[in-house]
Amino acid sequence: MSGMKEVLKDAVLLVLPSLSPDVTNQLVEKLMDQGVEGLDDLVYVKEDDILEFIRPIQCRKLLSSWKNQGQSLSNQRWMLSLEGQVVCEGAQPNFITGLAALFASFYNFNLQYQEEAACTLEFVQRRFVDINPERGSKAKKGKVTSKKTGQVVQKKNATVSPPVSSLLRKLADFEWNFV
Known part of the structure; x- marks a missing residue:
């Protein structure tokens, strides 16, 4: 039960980080008393259920965030899977x-990118993370398999693949009128 308490506490503090620890604990206790057993249950919480602990605007922020949790394209959570298994x-x-x-994971397990996402x-990897496999210990030498x-x-000495080079050229030629 303590684990669920921490999960709910994190869900509250994610939206209202400035909430005092006492109020957060009371709010979590109230949610658990009402039968919230997981994050999926938070969409069923109503404003009247938690209004006694927080101000109305905080309540609306919290409820709006919980209701839109499954519908948003924001970066709420991530998982990494290898060969179909979440690792x-x-x-x-x-x-x-x-x-x-x-x-x-690609580096540590010495994997190659999937062809569709390569x-x-x-x-x-090259432009934002500044990892360039054409240089250093991961670069292939001499003859490679096409x-x-x-x-x-025979390996070509191109530092950037043609599709990436084409994308960079198009980005450089694009007129950024919104600035």
């Missing part, structure tokens, strides 16, 4: 932490 669930609800875990991940034909070919 890591984000303890910190943060996109940057999830991205770091993603790149670390260009995007390579672009993010991804398209499967034959052994």
Whole structure:
């Protein structure tokens, strides 16, 4: 039961971080008394249920956040799966932490990017994370296996793949009129 208390406390503090510890604990106790057994139950909480502990605007913020929890495209949680198995669930609800875990897993497990996502991940890796496999210990030397034909070919000395280079050129040529 203590674990659920911490989960509810985190859900409250995520929306109202300035709430005092006493009020937070009272609010969590009230939620548990009303039968909230998980984060999914928070969408059923009504304003009258918790209005005695917090101000009306805080109550509306909290309820709005909980009701939109499943409908939003924001970075609330992340999971990392390898070969269909979840190997890591984000303890910190943060996109940057999830991205770091993603790149670390590819590096640590010596995996190659999926063909469908390779260009995007390579672009993010090279331009935003500043990891360049053409340099350093992870770079392949000499002859490599072609991804398209499967034959052994001499490695080209291109620092950026053609699709990524094309994207960069288009971004540079784009007129940013909103600034």
